[in-house]
Amino acid sequence: MSGPARMLTGDRVYRIHWMPGTDILRGVCHCGAERVAEEPVELWEWLLAHPQGHHSPVPPAPEVPTRTAVPA
Amino acid sequence: MAFARNQWYVAAYGSEVGRELLARTVLGEPLVLYRTGAGEAVALADRCVHRRYPLSESRLDGDTIVCGYHGFTYDQTGSCVFVPGQQRIPRTARVAAYPVVEQDSFVWVFIGDRDRADPTTIPRAPWLTDPRYAVVRGMAPLNARYGLLVDNLMDLSHETYLHGGYIGTPEVANTPITTEVDDERGIVYVSRHMDDAECPPFYARSTGIQGRITRWQDIEYHPPCLYLLHSRIAPQGVYPPAQGEDTEAFHAEIVYAITPSTENTTYDFWAVARDFAIDDESVSEYLHQSNHTVVMQDVTALNILEQVIAAEPEKYQELSINIDTGGLAARRLLARMVDAGRVEATR
Ligand code: FES
Ligand SMILES: [Fe+2]
Numbered sequence: 001m002s003g004p005a006r007m008l009t010g011d012r013v014y015r016i017h018w019m020p021g022t023d024i025l026r027g028v029c030h031c032g033a034e035r036v037a038e039e040p041v042e043l044w045e046w047l048l049a050h051p052q053g054h055h056s057p058v059p060p061a062p063e064v065p066t067r068t069a070v071p072a
Numbered sequence: 073m074a075f076a077r078n079q080w081y082v083a084a085y086g087s088e089v090g091r092e093l094l095a096r097t098v099l100g101e102p103l104v105l106y107r108t109g110a111g112e113a114v115a116l117a118d119r120c121v122h123r124r125y126p127l128s129e130s131r132l133d134g135d136t137i138v139c140g141y142h143g144f145t146y147d148q149t150g151s152c153v154f155v156p157g158q159q160r161i162p163r164t165a166r167v168a169a170y171p172v173v174e175q176d177s178f179v180w181v182f183i184g185d186r187d188r189a190d191p192t193t194i195p196r197a198p199w200l201t202d203p204r205y206a207v208v209r210g211m212a213p214l215n216a217r218y219g220l221l222v223d224n225l226m227d228l229s230h231e232t233y234l235h236g237g238y239i240g241t242p243e244v245a246n247t248p249i250t251t252e253v254d255d256e257r258g259i260v261y262v263s264r265h266m267d268d269a270e271c272p273p274f275y276a277r278s279t280g281i282q283g284r285i286t287r288w289q290d291i292e293y294h295p296p297c298l299y300l301l302h303s304r305i306a307p308q309g310v311y312p313p314a315q316g317e318d319t320e321a322f323h324a325e326i327v328y329a330i331t332p333s334t335e336n337t338t339y340d341f342w343a344v345a346r347d348f349a350i351d352d353e354s355v356s357e358y359l360h361q362s363n364h365t366v367v368m369q370d371v372t373a374l375n376i377l378e379q380v381i382a383a384e385p386e387k388y389q390e391l392s393i394n395i396d397t398g399g400l401a402a403r404r405l406l407a408r409m410v411d412a413g414r415v416e417a418t419r
């Protein structure tokens with residue numbers, strides 16, 4: 001058994017699940033849009049851009065992962 | 073990193089504020105704290121309006137502070153009630169008084185526009201005053217910017233490397249996390265649920281568990297100041313019942329208050345509240361000693377990191393990986409709070 005995946009219960013919760021046994025992250029928006037990525041910077045950017053680019057009911061194919069450097 | 077103004081911050085433990093004057097600098101603002109005869113905690117600007125002498129270097133006379141340089145005397149609202157040698161007290165003779173709330177053993181102060189201070193927005197850490205919990209705690213001054221402590225606490229995979237032999241075991245760094253952000257309420261939640269993990273000495277010695285454990289770490293960060301780590305330790309394979317109390321497990325509520333002092337210094341308030349062996353003094357002593365050691369391992373590392381970053385050009389680059397998912401979310405909420413505080417200030 002694994003722990004509960006949802007701890008926060010608000011109406012505007014964004015989630016990123018790190019899929020067990022993989023390096024894959026799955027982002028889930030409160031609107032239902034989903035997307036996978038291999039690093040968190042790009043995935044947060046996509047999630048937090050809601051509703052931009054969140055219309056598709058089918059999750060878009062994972063993009064070629066790029067290592068993005070972030071200014072602190 | 074800039075500061076988030078118009079927010080509540082922990083300036084001290086309630087037990088630190090008494091009839092001695094206490095100096096603390098929060099978000100670059102020097103404060104003097106004391107307690108009135110009636111028991112009320114007071115925070116005033118720590119600079120006399122006359123010639124800027126620190127009031128914290130002065131003395132209390134009843135509930136007033138008498139400046140140690142020329143005797144300007146201030147009441148608990150910051151109003152000057154006496155100046156030497158003359159009857160007339162200049163109209164502008166007052167120091168700022170900060171909104172103060174004592175809650176969950178902390179003294180919270182509001183830094184910003186005092187009309188915006190809403191005590192109901194202060195996040196809670198009720199275990200620190202709950203008689204069903206035993207608490208050990210401390211405060212470590214950090215010679216590093218507060219953002220480094222936020223990064224540190226949001227990613228506990230560092231326990232495996234920096235705190236091996238205390239709280240770190242291989243499973244911490246190896247177990248995937250789920251990260252959640254409540255955008256409206258401004259909370260970051262990071263769950264790391266280890267089903268089958270080695271028991272680190274910190275918990276083996278305090279709980280008496282022998283063998284492997286099921287270890288849950290649930291971080292709840294309420295930026296800017298309050299960080300909660302809900303730690304659940306149970307013999308391997310023991311999960312909470314569908315209903316009722318989770319009596320088979322040991323719970324530790326680990327609380328940090330992260331208070332920016334200056335651009336490059338931070339107050340690191342830490343507390344460990346536990347619901348087991350609450351009357352056992354030797355467990356308290358052990359956990360205090362161990363957690364102090366762990367905190368100082370972080371302090372040492374972050375002080376080094378501060379030196380490195382301070383010596384680097386502005387736009388240095390770093391690389392984020394999966395373990396940083398929670399830290400990145402925290403940074404974003406903080407940046408938003410910093411911006412909001414700025415906009416309000418210029419209105
Ligand atoms: S500096 Fe305080 S009275 Fe002169
Ligand atoms: Fe969305």
